Amino acid sequence: MTMAKRIPWTLxxxxxxxxxxxxxxxxxxxxxxxxxxxxxxxxxxxxxLGYTGLVSFGxxxxxxxxxxTCGILMKTYGIPFGIGFVAAGILSGLxxxxxxxxxxxxxxxxxxxxxxxxxxIVWAICLKWxxxxxxxxxxxxxxxPDLGWMASLPLIGDMRSADHFYxxxxxxxxxxxxxxxxxxxxxxxxxxxxxxxxxERAQFIGIDVRRYELAAFSLAGTFxxxxxxxxxLFNRGVFPDFGYWSKSAEVLIMAILGGMGHFWGPxxxxxxxxxxxxxxxxxxxxxxxxxxxxxxxLLFVFPGGIVGALHAGYVRLRARRDA
Amino acid sequence: xxxxxxIRKSFNGFTAVGGxxxxxxxxxxxxxxxxxxxxxxxxxxxxxGHLRADxxxxxxxxxxxTGVAPHAICRMGIGRSFQHTNIxxxxxxxxxxxAALIAHAGQxxxxxxxxxxxxxxxxxxxxESLGLADKADAVSSALSHGNQKQLELGIALASDPxxxxxxxxxxxxxxTETRESIRLLARIVAERKLTLLFxxxxxxxxxxIAQKIAVLHQGKLIAEGTPEQVRADREVRRxxxxxxx
Numbered sequence: 387m388t389m390a391k392r393i394p395w396t397l398x399x400x401x402x403x404x405x406x407x408x409x410x411x412x413x414x415x416x417x418x419x420x421x422x423x424x425x426x427x428x429x430x431x432x433x434x435l436g437y438t439g440l441v442s443f444g445x446x447x448x449x450x451x452x453x454x455t456c457g458i459l460m461k462t463y464g465i466p467f468g469i470g471f472v473a474a475g476i477l478s479g480l481x482x483x484x485x486x487x488x489x490x491x492x493x494x495x496x497x498x499x500x501x502x503x504x505x506x507i508v509w510a511i512c513l514k515w516x517x518x519x520x521x522x523x524x525x526x527x528x529x530x531p532d533l534g535w536m537a538s539l540p541l542i543g544d545m546r547s548a549d550h551f552y553x554x555x556x557x558x559x560x561x562x563x564x565x566x567x568x569x570x571x572x573x574x575x576x577x578x579x580x581x582x583x584x585x586e587r588a589q590f591i592g593i594d595v596r597r598y599e600l601a602a603f604s605l606a607g608t609f610x611x612x613x614x615x616x617x618x619l620f621n622r623g624v625f626p627d628f629g630y631w632s633k634s635a636e637v638l639i640m641a642i643l644g645g646m647g648h649f650w651g652p653x654x655x656x657x658x659x660x661x662x663x664x665x666x667x668x669x670x671x672x673x674x675x676x677x678x679x680x681x682x683x684l685l686f687v688f689p690g691g692i693v694g695a696l697h698a699g700y701v702r703l704r705a706r707r708d709a
Numbered sequence: 710x711x712x713x714x715x716i717r718k719s720f721n722g723f724t725a726v727g728g729x730x731x732x733x734x735x736x737x738x739x740x741x742x743x744x745x746x747x748x749x750x751x752x753x754x755x756x757x758g759h760l761r762a763d764x765x766x767x768x769x770x771x772x773x774x775t776g777v778a779p780h781a782i783c784r785m786g787i788g789r790s791f792q793h794t795n796i797x798x799x800x801x802x803x804x805x806x807x808a809a810l811i812a813h814a815g816q817x818x819x820x821x822x823x824x825x826x827x828x829x830x831x832x833x834x835x836x837e838s839l840g841l842a843d844k845a846d847a848v849s850s851a852l853s854h855g856n857q858k859q860l861e862l863g864i865a866l867a868s869d870p871x872x873x874x875x876x877x878x879x880x881x882x883x884x885t886e887t888r889e890s891i892r893l894l895a896r897i898v899a900e901r902k903l904t905l906l907f908x909x910x911x912x913x914x915x916x917x918i919a920q921k922i923a924v925l926h927q928g929k930l931i932a933e934g935t936p937e938q939v940r941a942d943r944e945v946r947r948x949x950x951x952x953x954x
Contacts (some may be wrong), residue, residue, distance in 0.1 A: 573811045573827060574820035580808045583797035590757070590795075591809040592783040592868055593817060 403556055407542070407549035417664065419552045421657045422559045423616045428640040428652035429566060430609035435638070436646035437570055438602045439582030443498045443634050444505025445610055447485070448478040450512060450629030452611025453618035454519055457528045460619075462518075467531030467619070471558070474615035475608045481508075482607020483600065490599040493585075502631060509629040524625035528618055555616050562609055567649060569605065578602055639677075643684060645691025654693050710735040710872055710904045716755055716765030725751040727928040728765070733872070733921075738898065738905045740915045743925035744948070749908040750792055752925065753876050757789050758782045769872065788870030790861045792877045792908075798850040802841055805849050805860055807832045809867030832867075838897065839863050855886035859893065866897070873898070875907040879914055887911060891918060916940070 406418045427449055434440040452474035459470040485504040489497055512519045519525060533550040537543050542553060569575055577598055580588040585595050618624040627633065636659075644655020662680070667673050688695035711733040718726045726748045733739050741749055754760040756767055758779040767775050774782055783789075797805050810828040811817055836842045839859045844852065849860055858878060865873060878894060879887040895918050898905050909915050915922060915936075922939040924932040932942045939945055 569820045571823055571825070572820045573816040573822065573824045574818060576804065576808050576811060576824040577817045579800060579804075580797050583799055584795060586759075586791075587795040587797065587864070589779040590783050590789055591812040591864060592780050593812050594778070594780045598817070 400556075400560055404553070407545050407552060412546070412548065415546075415549050415552050417660065419548075419555055419620050421660050422552075422556055423613050423620060424637070424640065424660065425653035425656040426559045426562055426613040427610055427617075428637050428644070428656045429563065429649070430606045430613065431637050432641050432646050432649075432652045433566065433570065433578075433602055433606040433609070435641050436648075436651070437575060437582060438578045438599060440599060440602070441494075441498045441638075442489075442501040442603075442606075443631065443638070444485075444501035444503070445606070445637055446629050446631070446633035447501075447505035447508040448482050448607035448610035449614035449617070449633065449637075450508055450624075450626075451478040451481050451607075452614030453624045453628050454512060454525065454614075455611070456615035457525045457618045457624040458518065460531075461525060461528050471612065471615050475612045478611020478614065479604050479608030482610075483604040486600045486603030486607070490596045490603065502634070505629060505631060505634055509626055509631075512629055513626040519624075519626070522626065524623050525618075526623045528623055530622075531619060551620065555620070558612070558616065562612055563653075566609060570649060574598075574601075639681065641691075643681070643691055645693035645695075645697075647690055648693040648697065651691050651693040655691060658692060710737075710770060711756070711906065712766075712768040713756070714766045714768075716752075716767065717763045718751055718755055718760060719763060724928050726755060729925070729928075729930050731923055731930065731933070733904060733906050735871075735904050736902055737921060738919050739907075739921045739923065740919035741906065741908045741923050741925055742910070742912075742915055743908075745910075747925040748928040749925055750876055751928075753789070753874055753908065756874060757787065783868055783870075786869070786871040787874060788865030788868050788872070789874040790858070790865055790876060790878060792880060794854070794857045794861055796849050796857055796861050796864065798848075800849060801846050802836065802849050802852065802860055803832055803845040806835050806863045806867050809864045813868045835863050835866055838866075838900075839893065855882050855890065858882065858890065862894070862897075866901070870903070872904045872906065875905070877908055877910065879909065879911055887914060894918070 403418065403422065407415055431442065431445045434442050455477045456470040456474040459465040459473055460467060485501070489500045489504070492500055513522060515521070530547065531551065531554070533547060533554060536550045542550070577588070577593055580591065580593065581595055581598060589595050614628060617628070640655040640659050641652040642655070643658055644653065645651030662677070663673060666676050670676070684691065690698065713729060713731040715728045715730050716726060717724070717728050729752060741752065743749055751760065755762050758774070758777050758781070761776060765775070766773060769785060769787060772785070774785065797808065800808070807828055810831055811824070814828070816827065833842055833845065836845055839862065841856060841859060841863065844856065849857065852860060862875070862878070879890050882890060891914055897903070919936060922934065922936055923930055924939060924945050926948045931948065932939050932945045
């Protein structure tokens with residue numbers, strides 16, 4: 387227990403992630419950028435799923451709102467990345483608060499269906515509002531953030547611009563993770579756990595359950611929006627399918643695959659899903675078939691996801707060593 | 710402390726509670742008894758805002774609380790337990806009580822400090838008074854049924870209530886567990902100078918600690934008084950006690 391606590395895993399992973407551009411491979415940097423951005427998306431969903439016990443089928447809506455906000459501000463209005471990024475978080479948080487206001491009035495499957503309904507509305511608007519979103523064609527040629535200042539920095543100055551973008555994204559994602567971690571470990575986070583465990587009882591320790599669910603929903607939307615903003619830039623374009631229901635399903639799968647009972651579970655799930663997708667599509671076109679099989683095995687054999695299984699294995703190993 | 714006036718509730722034409730009035734004086738122990746289906750749980754849910762009354766009025770410490778939401782009623786100083794044990798099953802025993810303390814102290818909005826060691830002393834003090842201190846780090850769903858009921862009492866006490874409403878506090882307990890629980894309950898009520906209103910099916914429990922008994926039958930109050938008066942009441946003997954003895 388104490389040994390595990392003393393190893394600063396988070397720091398080790400962060401430093402390892404910082405060194406990826408030194409591997410010198412465009413492809414590794416590309417994969418790593420994809421992973422860290424979607425890891426943030428998945429962890430933001432877990433604030434609802436794992437911590438508050440709310441199943442959202444429409445989390446992609448806020449990812450898309452963030453991506454379009456940042457993309458439109460930068461492309462159409464020439465606003466710098468920093469402001470676009472913050473605005474993406476704020477606007478997606480506001481929309482999450484607006485939609486969430488209605489969603490938290492329902493429970494269980496009705497809650498899930500309403501989140502899906504709002505997400506479909508967002509998707510339809512992105513698809514049809516040609517003059518602003520670019521419609522079906524999407525928002526193409528979103529300008530890259532101006533990272534010229536990084537060229538004058540020591541150690542990283544002579545890297546490719548994709549590597550520079552990766553490092554910026556990594557730092558921003560790490561900051562978001564730090565904030566999210568603080569939130570889930572706070573008294574507020576503990577109250578969210580009581581709602582997950584038993585909303586009726588939570589009411590009768592004096593908690594206005596709906597209000598706290600709404601707060602969690604808005605926060606989750608905010609961080610989904612921030613990840614969406616980064617993804618739009620990484621992707622060099624924003625498209626309506628960012629908000630499509632299959633994107634919402636994908637992020638749910640990431641969270642469940644990695645394990646929603648642990649803070650890092652969904653991030654591990656995001657990495658696993660992206661890497662598996664890369665590897666398997668190289669050999670076969672039946673990726674969805676393989677993914678389905680993996681999910682079925684996981685749900686029956688390791689209901690706690692990858693991180694849940696690893697943790698259980700670690701606990702068993704330690705028990706044997708102590709015995 | 711608690712005044713109930715002519716409260717009514719029906720479900721699809723079935724009258725569950727049909728005009729009940731009851732006074733619960735401060736620092737008293739009152740039991741509501743009645744056969745299954747008499748409307749005891751419905752009556753409780755009307756008091757705590759879980760159900761909305763069709764008519765009637767509930768006042769607590771002089772304030773009208775009819776139609777007030779459960780979380781607000783809890784904040785006014787009413788604690789309750791539920792007939793089916795209602796705890797936070799995947800949290801530890803410690804976290805169960807601590808969460809209630811966090812909510813009571815108005816710290817629930819605090820999203821920036823660490824929760825782990827918050828109110829450690831206060832939490833342990835409550836667990837000690839319930840005899841659960843040695844199980845503080847156990848996951849609460851692993852506790853025995855009797856201990857879970859005690860934990861639920863602990864969650865209610867963490868809100869520092871003036872009035873405690875317990876719905877069948879000894880339901881599903883063995884005879885030994887029941888005796889221990891009642892002794893514990895009597896001690897805590899005396900120590901904290903609480904007003905206690907509870908429903909119960911176990912007559913031994915009722916007559917051992919209640920100062921006042923109200924008898925519900927088919928949604929109506931058919932008798933009210935001291936244990937001796939209720940025991941002697943002919944109507945009560947006929948509809949209720951008679952059925953059992």
